[in-house]
Amino acid sequence: MKIFSAEQLYEADKITAEKQNISSLDLMERAGEQIFKWLEDKMKGAQVPLHIFCGIGNNGGDGLVVGRHLINHGYNVTIYIANFTDKRSKCFLINYDRIKDVSKKWPVLMTSEEDFPEIAAEDIIIDALFGIGLNRPPEGWVKELIQYINKQKAFKLSIDIPSGLPANTPVPDSEAVIHANHTLTFQAPKLAFFLPETGVYVPYFEVLDIGLDRQFLMESKPLAQTISKMEAQQFYKPRAKYDHKGTYGHALIVAGSYGKMGAAILSTRATLKAGAGMVTVFSPECGYSILQTAAPEAMVLSDDEEDFITKIEYQFDASAIGVGMGIGTQKETVAALHKLFSEAKAPLVIDADALNGISEDKDLLKVVPKNSVLTPHPGELERLIGSWKNDYEKIEKARKFTKKHKVVLLIKGAHSLILFEDSMYINTSGTPGMATAGSGDVLSGVITGLLSQGYDPLLATVFGVYLHGSAGMLASSVLSYEGVMASDIADFIGDAYIELFRQEQPPAQG
Numbered sequence: 001m002k003i004f005s006a007e008q009l010y011e012a013d014k015i016t017a018e019k020q021n022i023s024s025l026d027l028m029e030r031a032g033e034q035i036f037k038w039l040e041d042k043m044k045g046a047q048v049p050l051h052i053f054c055g056i057g058n059n060g061g062d063g064l065v066v067g068r069h070l071i072n073h074g075y076n077v078t079i080y081i082a083n084f085t086d087k088r089s090k091c092f093l094i095n096y097d098r099i100k101d102v103s104k105k106w107p108v109l110m111t112s113e114e115d116f117p118e119i120a121a122e123d124i125i126i127d128a129l130f131g132i133g134l135n136r137p138p139e140g141w142v143k144e145l146i147q148y149i150n151k152q153k154a155f156k157l158s159i160d161i162p163s164g165l166p167a168n169t170p171v172p173d174s175e176a177v178i179h180a181n182h183t184l185t186f187q188a189p190k191l192a193f194f195l196p197e198t199g200v201y202v203p204y205f206e207v208l209d210i211g212l213d214r215q216f217l218m219e220s221k222p223l224a225q226t227i228s229k230m231e232a233q234q235f236y237k238p239r240a241k242y243d244h245k246g247t248y249g250h251a252l253i254v255a256g257s258y259g260k261m262g263a264a265i266l267s268t269r270a271t272l273k274a275g276a277g278m279v280t281v282f283s284p285e286c287g288y289s290i291l292q293t294a295a296p297e298a299m300v301l302s303d304d305e306e307d308f309i310t311k312i313e314y315q316f317d318a319s320a321i322g323v324g325m326g327i328g329t330q331k332e333t334v335a336a337l338h339k340l341f342s343e344a345k346a347p348l349v350i351d352a353d354a355l356n357g358i359s360e361d362k363d364l365l366k367v368v369p370k371n372s373v374l375t376p377h378p379g380e381l382e383r384l385i386g387s388w389k390n391d392y393e394k395i396e397k398a399r400k401f402t403k404k405h406k407v408v409l410l411i412k413g414a415h416s417l418i419l420f421e422d423s424m425y426i427n428t429s430g431t432p433g434m435a436t437a438g439s440g441d442v443l444s445g446v447i448t449g450l451l452s453q454g455y456d457p458l459l460a461t462v463f464g465v466y467l468h469g470s471a472g473m474l475a476s477s478v479l480s481y482e483g484v485m486a487s488d489i490a491d492f493i494g495d496a497y498i499e500l501f502r503q504e505q506p507p508a509q510g
């Protein structure tokens with residue numbers, strides 16, 4: 001699914017009105033009606049008190065449309081207008097007037113804290129204070145209203161976006177944002193929903209299609225693109241009957257050091273589970289018996305040095321190389337990386353200590369081959385690109401880095417981000433069950449396994465991140481969040497492939 005900026009959505013709004021020969025008011029009606037239908041489907045006439053808080057822009061206008069439909073259908077509704085300025089939007093005013101046609105109960109005008117209503121824990125709050133038009137921090141009693149709403153135990157449903165949260169720019173005041181339980185957003189998800197600092201305000205959301213112009217949406221370059229099952233299915237390369245292990249390549253995993261052989265085992269197993277034809281692991285001598293026992297399907301080459309890697313030598317044409325998991329940053333190891341990068345003919349996945357090596361030694365960065373996949377978690381990313389003030393600055397700095405060094409950059413997190421040239425992809429699979437040691441080692445193995453099978457570096461990264469998250473979800477559904485270990489994620493990679501093409505079951509009858 002494409003993610004557009006607020007500016008693009010305003011533009012889409014304008015073009016839609018022109019092309020479909022409708023007014024903004026009609027679009028607002030569509031938007032409000034959709035929210036109403038969603039509520040009606042859940043509430044089925046229940047007389048739970050609904051408190052709709054409207055601003056004076058078009059987001060407030062949406063709230064008024066929802067209110068009118070709810071009143072018309074006999075719901076128990078109170079509408080409040082946060083009258084923070086006299087500059088009310090035209091569509092707001094028309095819909096404000098229309099309330100008169102359906103109710104004698106005129107909306108409550110709020111002008112200070114004195115007007116804040118009592119709200120019971122069982123009630124429902126609909127937040128239509130600010131939408132994507134927020135252009136400065138909410139202040140004074142409006143900020144207090146947001147904080148007052150946040151204190152309520154009632155369920156909070158935000159229209160389009162939690163009020164106080166900008167769609168794709170930094171939060172102006174983090175103490176003045178609605179913590180929504182659920183958000184119904186129009187046409188496309190907003191970038192803020194997926195970033196760690198702002199995603200917390202949007203734990204759940206649904207996208208409502210309000211029929212904005214398809215051509216404009218198809219032809220516009222989005223800020224980012226989300227990756228879910230539908231996209232991932234298209235990435236999959238089917239196997240042919242007479243394929244053999246040579247078809248799927250011989251991957252090299254360079255991993256492990258004394259006390260960290262687990263990282264090598266996890267990556268190696270994940271590379272095989274993702275489908276590499278053959279895998280050879282290169283590790284220090286201390287890893288030899290460990291790897292031959294824990295990963296019997298893999299071949300093992302070892303360094304002369306017992307505890308860490310000092311020179312990486314292999315006599316075969318590797319189809320992909322995954323490097324860095326648990327290798328440490330000994331001087332000799334970093335020197336060995338220098339040689340590996342300079343001579344590598346196969347696509348590389350560079351993870352963990354190999355990234356730390358790059359951060360410490362700029363000469364190493366210079367020899368990173370073009371199109372390599374770098375997979376930092378936020379700590380490793382900070383060492384690579386320096387600190388950032390907010391997630392948007394992080395993305396900007398990361399993008400500069402990818403462009404300068406011509407690499408695919410995967411920033412791991414609850415929603416992992418993949419940056420390459422001018423594109424950004426956002427993964428939607430995964431669970432908090434994956435917040436466990438070694439899950440990143442499994443991911444670098446999955447991507448190496450895909451590269452080995454001939455997926456190009458960007459595709460291998462985007463698809464690999466999705467599969468890895470899906471394996472984590474499947475593992476969590478059987479083992480609980482707490483019970484998932486990284487090796488379980490590797491064990492579920494096969495299930496993640498099957499899940500890709502599993503049809504959703506229709507709901508049971510009767």
Ligand SMILES: NC(=O)C1=CN([C@@H]2O[C@H](COP(=O)(O)OP(=O)(O)OC[C@H]3O[C@@H](n4cnc5c(N)ncnc54)[C@H](OP(=O)(O)O)[C@@H]3O)[C@@H](O)[C@H]2O)[C@@H](O)CC1
Nearest residue numbers: 009013028057058059130131132133134135136137138160
């Ligand atoms: N685009 C689409 O496709 C569709 C969009 N639709 C809906 O429109 C919404 C966008 O509406 P919008 O542009 O009227 O802005 P909105 O978010 O209601 O509020 C901003 C208003 O408040 C003001 N203001 C801003 N910050 C402030 C602050 N901190 N403190 C105080 N005041 C502040 C600012 O005015 P200003 O004072 O700056 O002149 C402005 O008047 C969108 O989210 C969606 O719900 C749908 O109806 C149909 C399809």
Ligand SMILES: Nc1ncnc2c1ncn2[C@@H]1O[C@H](COP(=O)(O)OP(=O)(O)O)[C@@H](O)[C@H]1O
Nearest residue numbers: 377413414430431432434435437438439440441
């Ligand atoms: N809350 C979460 N939701 C989804 N995925 C998560 C979550 N927490 C961690 N992950 C995933 O788990 C992996 C953790 O990687 P990393 O931090 O490198 O772990 P390690 O260094 O222990 O191997 C990443 O792929 C990340 O996206």
Ligand SMILES: [K+]
Nearest residue numbers: 127130161163
């Ligand atoms: K809102």
